[in-house]
Amino acid sequence: MRWSKAFIPTLKEDPSEAEMVSHKLMLRSGMVRQLTAGVYEYLPLGWKVLLKVTAIVREEMDRAGAQELYLPALCPAEIWQETGRWTDFGDEMFRLKDRKQRDYALCPTHEEVITDLARAQKLSYRDLPQNWYQIQVKFRDEPRPRSGVLRVRHFIMKDAYSMDRDQAGLDASYLAMKEAYVRIFTRCGLKFFIVGASSGLMGGSGSQEFMVASPSGEDSCAVCQACGYAANSEVACSKPAAPVYQDGPLEEVSTPEKRTVEEVAAFLKVPRSQLMKSLLYMADGQPVFVLIRGDDELNESKLQTALGTAAFRPATPEEVQKATGASVGFISPVRISGVRIIADRLLQNAAGLVSGANKDQHHLRNIFVGRDLKVDCFFDLRSVKNGEPCPTCGQPLALTQAIELGHIFKLGTKYSQSLNATFTDEDGIEKPLIMGSYGIGIERIAACVIEQSHDKDGIVWPLALAPYQVVVSALNVNNPEIMKAAEGLYAELAGARIDVLLDDRDQRPGFKFKDADLIGIPLRVTVGEKGLAEGVVEIKRRGGETVKLPPAQAKQKVQELLSVELFPGK
RNA sequence: CGGGGCGUGGCGCAGUUGGUAGCGCGCUUGCUUUGGGAGCAAGAAGCCCCCAGUUCGAGUCUGGGCGCCCCGACCA
The missing domain is CATH 3.90.960.10 (YbaK/aminoacyl-tRNA synthetase-associated domain)
Incomplete structure (x- = not known):
């Protein structure tokens, strides 16, 4: 891509509506624009990042044996009425009527739809387990959208649903998803932790959340450094010292x-x-x-x-x-x-x-x-307080604010029972499917990565998510020698299937450097008069060191740097 | 749903006792400039959130709406 042709509307100043770093940087780097409260437009740069995220999610879901499908976002009220969630979801569900005045919802989640699909298939135990997933938009009429892309009314989720014949099967499916999630978040370069969580409106027997620590997080988690106990405050408990009571007459x-x-x-x-x-x-x-x-x-x-x-x-x-x-x-x-x-x-x-x-x-x-x-x-009705003894080992618990990135649930038969989704077992008896459900907020991954990886100049993308891996900065487009070298490198890198952006805008060098730093491109190849005079171009890591070498060796060096970063530790 | 703040060119903001709207960035054109968000010059661009009032006259005062942000409540 040539920057002169790209739609990357960067902003020099912080937009006044943004509070969080990730929100400011997503707006400033031209990744997103807000349409209305809790609804964002993804511009080319932002969308490229989301595509990188979803590519990783797909790879790991497929590796874990899940199958991608695509369900409608528009859905008739009936199946929600069958499970009772037409009422339970309350104002959080976007509702609408068709021309015949039939009730519909814009799906806030898809358990009902997937279970309806499963029940229509007359599954056999031989078909099980199944795990179906999709990457799709969800609608929730949040009472208060906030924090940029973190709490919105319209967002992309990867949601997966497993179907098993028994509890042991569910346990295995659940574990496979948990492992896939660990791989996904690790590949995205995130520092995260897993906590026991409340199942809330979803129901079921147990759930865990994947969290990223952040002062702006909306969840509070109790974490024990000593034994690894970690739980969302919604369910966290502790062993406070037994008080001594004095009796007396009422x-x-x-x-x-x-x-x-x-x-x-x-x-x-x-x-x-x-x-x-x-x-x-x-x-x-x-x-x-x-x-x-x-x-x-x-x-x-x-x-x-x-x-x-x-x-x-x-x-x-x-x-x-x-x-x-x-x-x-x-x-x-x-x-x-x-x-x-x-x-x-x-x-x-x-x-x-x-x-x-x-x-x-x-x-x-x-x-x-x-x-x-x-x-x-x-x-147990009380909220755990910071420093109280851990319920398993007695060491002090630390309360940490965190952002929820993913949530995995053992649903059991809540939906299969109410929607009558069964399979026929070996003994010829129809039994309810044992289900699990597994969600990841796609935009939240991007926002959390920015929260964890930025500096005063802008975003510092990990290679795995960077919208472009390399930017070739041609420092003076009016200098034919520079342009020849830059164009040559650009073609060479693009030919090697590297995601490369050529900064061919007629701007001063400082302007280009600032912009490249802001949008967070991991590697910058600088082609300028100074370097060419010495017969070199410069390769600079975002926020890191610079190496100089002849243009002819640049491609190989870039590939080397990219491969090191893509497979850390190898 | 409670509390607070803000709505003025694309963005960030100023606008006095009410007198017909301005600054910086960005945008267009030209010249100069070219290693960390350049300089000069000339331009374009505003239903001052909306609706009603008060007034000779409202961005400014009054009332009522709407929108957006923040804190809390709520929330896979």
């Missing part, structure tokens, strides 16, 4: 206008850990008390698992009044009957607690959980 105390944990603890001169937060939630339309220690934070992901439903929310002040007779801040399950009570495990056998008296401006002291209220069930 008593009511006046606490005028003291509503929050801080206010009450300060007023009564007790540590926050001695308070019991009594939260009233509405779950599937029924009130439920959720109890947690005063110094802990309720983890809503864990609460969802405990409640077994996603349809829950904090009760309104009116609902609180109706259930307890008091206002928010002065309630507890003590002396309340007919309301389900769930509590964090740390409150098991807890005594001497302070919580609301169900009477405005009053609290209770010395609440003894075993005596004064009856908890229906204890769960």
